[in-house]
Amino acid sequence: xxxxxxxxxxxxxxxxxxxxxxxxxxxxxxLAIGGAGxxxxxxxxxxQAATPTVTQDKLTPATMVAGQATKASLTVHSSACFTAKxxxxxxxxxxxxxxDFPGSATNAQICPSGLSVTTGSRTLPAGTYTQxxxxxxxxxxxxxxxxxxxxxxxxxxxxxxxxxxxxxSAPTPAPTATGTTPAxxxxxxxxxxxWSDEFNSLALGSRWTAxxxxxxxxxxxxxxxxxxxxxxxxxxxxxxxxxxxTAKPGTHTLENGKQSWDTGLLTTEYxxxxxxxxxxxxxxxxxxxxxxTGAWPALWTWNGTSGNHGEIDTFEYHADNANLxxxxxxxxxxxxxxxxxxxxxxxxxxxxxxxxxxxSVDWYINGVKVFSDGKGVGADWSAYLxxxxxxxxxxxxxxxxGTAPITFAADYVRVYR
Numbered sequence: 001x002x003x004x005x006x007x008x009x010x011x012x013x014x015x016x017x018x019x020x021x022x023x024x025x026x027x028x029x030x031l032a033i034g035g036a037g038x039x040x041x042x043x044x045x046x047x048q049a050a051t052p053t054v055t056q057d058k059l060t061p062a063t064m065v066a067g068q069a070t071k072a073s074l075t076v077h078s079s080a081c082f083t084a085k086x087x088x089x090x091x092x093x094x095x096x097x098x099x100d101f102p103g104s105a106t107n108a109q110i111c112p113s114g115l116s117v118t119t120g121s122r123t124l125p126a127g128t129y130t131q132x133x134x135x136x137x138x139x140x141x142x143x144x145x146x147x148x149x150x151x152x153x154x155x156x157x158x159x160x161x162x163x164x165x166x167x168x169s170a171p172t173p174a175p176t177a178t179g180t181t182p183a184x185x186x187x188x189x190x191x192x193x194x195w196s197d198e199f200n201s202l203a204l205g206s207r208w209t210a211x212x213x214x215x216x217x218x219x220x221x222x223x224x225x226x227x228x229x230x231x232x233x234x235x236x237x238x239x240x241x242x243x244x245x246t247a248k249p250g251t252h253t254l255e256n257g258k259q260s261w262d263t264g265l266l267t268t269e270y271x272x273x274x275x276x277x278x279x280x281x282x283x284x285x286x287x288x289x290x291x292x293t294g295a296w297p298a299l300w301t302w303n304g305t306s307g308n309h310g311e312i313d314t315f316e317y318h319a320d321n322a323n324l325x326x327x328x329x330x331x332x333x334x335x336x337x338x339x340x341x342x343x344x345x346x347x348x349x350x351x352x353x354x355x356x357x358x359x360s361v362d363w364y365i366n367g368v369k370v371f372s373d374g375k376g377v378g379a380d381w382s383a384y385l386x387x388x389x390x391x392x393x394x395x396x397x398x399x400x401x402g403t404a405p406i407t408f409a410a411d412y413v414r415v416y417r
Contacts, residue, residue, distance in 0.1 A: 052078040052079045052080040052081075052082050052110070053078060053079040054077075054078045054079075054110060054135060054143065054145065055076060055077055055078070056074070056075075056133045056145040056146055057075040057076060057077060057114065058073070058074070058075035058116075059072075059073075059074055059075075059089065059131065059132070059133055059148065060072060060073045061150070062148075062150070062151075063151050063152070064124055064150065064151075064152045064153070065152070065153050065154075065155055066123070066124065066125055066152050066153065066154050066155045067123055067155045067322070068123065068155070069121035069122065069123050069323050069324075069339050069341060070121060070122065070123070071101070071118055071119055071120065071121050072089040072101040072118070072119045072131075073089075073116060073117065073118045073119070074087065074088070074116070074119075074133040075115070075117075076110060076114065076133060076135070076145070077110070077111065077112055077113065077115070078110040078111060078112060079112065080111075080112070081109060081110070081111040081112070082109070082110060083107060083108070083109050083110075083138065084107075084108050084109075084110050084135040084136060084137065084138075085106065085107065085135075085136040085137060085138050086104050086105070086106055086108075086135065086136040087104060087105045087108045087115065087117050087134070087135045087136075088100060088101065088104030088105065088117065088133070088135075089101045089104075089117075089119050089132070089133055089134070090132050090133070090134045090144065091124070091129050091130070091131050092129060092130045093398075094127070094128070094129075097394055097397070097398045098395060098396050098397070099122075099124065099129070099320065099398075101119035101121075101122050102119060102121075102324065102326070102337040103119045103120030103337050104117070105117040110135070120324070120337040120339060121323070121324065121337075121339040122321050122324060122339075123320075123321060123322050123323060124150075124320075125152065125320075126152050126153060126154040126155075127152055128149060128150070128151055128152070129149070129151075129152065130148075130149065130150070131147065131148055131149070131150035132144055132145055132147035132148070133145040181411050181412065183196065183198075183412075183414060186282045186284065186353070186414075186416040187282075187353065187364050187367045187369070188282045188362075188416065191282050191416035191417060192416060192417065193414060193415075193416055194415055194416060194417040195275055195414070195415040195417075196412060196413065197412060197413050198241060198411075198412045199238050199241055199242055199243040199410065199411070199412060200241055201238055202236065202237070202238040202243065204233060205272060206272045207268070207271055207273055207275070208266040208267065208268060208271055209267050209268075209269060209270040209271050210231070210232075210233035210236050210264065210265060210266055210267075211231050211232065211233045212231060212270065213231070213265060213267050213302065214269060214302065214304030215267075215302040215304065215386065216229070216231065218255075220232075221252070221260060223254040223255050223256045223258065223393065226392060226393045226394075226395040227391060227393055228254070228258060228259070228260055228261040228294075228390075228391040228393050228399065228400070229260070229261065229263050229265070229388075229390050229391055230250045230252050230254075230260035230261065230263065231262075231263065231264075231265050232250075232262040232263070232264070233264075234262075235247065235248075235262050235264035236264035236265070236266060241411065242288075242409050242410060242411050243266070243387075243409065243410045244264075244407055244408070244409050245263065245264035245265075245297070245387075245388065245389035245407065245408045245409070246264060246389075246405050246406070246407050247261050247262065247263035247264070247292075247389050247400075247405065247407075247408075248261065248262055248263075248403070248405040248406075249261055249262075249400075250262040256393075258393055261391045261400065263388070263389050263390065263391060264388065264389055264408075265386065265387075265389070266386070266387045266388065267302070267384055267385065267386045267387075267388075268384045268385045269302070269304075269384040269386075274384075275384075275385070275415075276303075276382040276384055276385075277301060277356060277382065277383060277385060277415055278381060278382040278417075279357070279358050279377055279378065279379055279381045279382070280355075280356065280357065280358070280417065281355070281356050281415055281416065281417050282353060282354070282355040282356075282415070282416040282417075283314060283356075283385065283413070283414070283416075284351060284352070284353035284354075284364070284412075284413075284414050284415075284416070285299050285314070285351070285352060285353075285387065285410055285411075285412065285413045286349060286350070286351045286352075286410070286411035286412055287299075287349070287350060287352070287408065287409065287410045287411070288347065288348065288349050288408070288410075288411075289317050289319075289344065289345065289346060289347065289350060290317075290319055290346070290347075290389070290406055290407060290408045291319055291322075291346035291347050292319055292400065292404070292406030292407075293319055293320065293398050293399075293400055294319065294391045294392045294397070294400030294406065295317070295318070295319040295389065295391070295392075295406050295408065296316065296317070296318055296391060296392050297316075297317050297390070297408040298313060298314075298317070298386075298387075298388060299313075299314040299315055299352065299387050299413070300312065300313045300314060300316070300385075300386050301356075301383035301384065301385060302383055302384055302386055303382065303383040309330070310331065310377075310381060310383035311328075311330035311331065311383070312328070312330065312331065312354060312356060312361060312377065312383070313326065313329075313330070314327070314352055314353065314354040314363070315327060315352045315363075316328070317344075318392065318397045319346065320397050320398055321397075322344075322345055322346050323339050323340060323341040323344045323345055324337055324338065324339045324344060325337070325344055325350075325352065327354075327363045327370075327371055329361045329375055329376075329377070331375075331377050331378070331381065332373075332375035332377070332378075333375070334361075334374075334375045336363070336370070336371040336373075338363075338365060338370050338371065340365065343365055343366055349411070350365065350366060351364075351365070351366050351367065352364070356376075356377045356381065357377070358376045358377065358381075359374070359375075360372050360374050360375065361373050361375065361376055361377060385413065385415075387410055387413060389406070389407075391406070
């Protein structure tokens with residue numbers, strides 16, 4: 001989740017550099033004057049060949065409907081075959097916020113014969129946006145292709161359904177804001193419950209730390225990771241068997257000049273127990289996903305003493321992608337975006353779990369396996385748990401709008417070993 005300084009969210013692009021071709025001509029001229037004209041021509045040819053011309057042939061969708069998850073597709077061809085580090089579809093709103101379609105292609109070969117890429121799904125509010133294809137060269141430079149307008153229409157009003165007949169048996173009650181789910185067996189065979197917090201009380205100090213994390217550059221805040229967070233233990237509370245994380249505008253000014261938001265975080269790091277998950281464990285949480293713009297909750301791991309920080313994201317959620325969860329292995333990099341309008345939605349409870357296998361990390365949503373990365377964490381991995389509500393600063397996802405508090409709730413955190 002937090003990555004300082006690297007980010008688990010797919011990188012976004014800047015304007016392409018325009019000095020490569022001019023620099024090549026300058027080198028050619030200088031070498032020719034110095035008596036090495038042939039070598040200069042060869043250098044210019046090599047420099048130009050290293051950046052093939054990429055043409056955008058097709059870009060969809062041209063229109064969307066607000067609230068409806070939609071995929072994008074991009075077809076391009078190039079003047080010569082080469083490998084692009086990333087190929088995807090970008091979106092900007094009127095304020096310039098990055099709202100790109102998830103699931104860009106990586107290490108993709110673009111040739112004169114063409115390349116087609118289909119992204120993951122995302123939703124957008126009604127409005128007018130700028131849409132374009134983009135690619136990143138192996139040197140890390142981003143190249144934006146021609147842009148166009150993307151119109152997102154307001155969703156049609158849903159007619160009221162006809163009254164249903166009275167049920168013959170009592171229906172299953174809908175999830176409430178309180179946590180009441182009893183501990184059950186893990187979906188992974190052979191595992192037993194070894195550590196849990198049902199949030200009947202808040203065990204700060206002994207079980208959790210709420211005001212600092214080594215994953216935050218300044219301990220209690222981390223603007224380097226595009227976060228407005230300022231950690232405050234008073235922004236985590238427990239009631240009715242659930243923990244509630246509340247974010248609201250703070251009084252601090254961050255190092256980048258932005259106004260902070262006080263928010264809640266729980267980590268096993270620095271606690272008396274100092275509990276760590278390790279290779280083979282299965283962790284699970286049941287959470288109520290927030291609707292507030294800028295909300296960025298997550299369950300993830302961190303070990304500040306390890307070279308790769310030991311980070312596995314059981315889930316990350318951004319409220320502007322209402323039906324999508326991000327699942328990421330940062331140790332042996334791999335990720336998946338899971339879209340499911342029935343299981344993943346604003347103000348809805350969902351259960352998410354992860355088994356930290358040595359050779360594959362597996363993710364579960366509502367007890368069903370949805371992704372196995374085939375990469376794993378290695379045999380000797382261990383890390384602290386972090387459950388928190390971050391606030392996006394606007395670079396990758398919209399920042400909070402207004403000053404209304406944003407909340408995120410968790411029913412439990414359970415570890416099976």
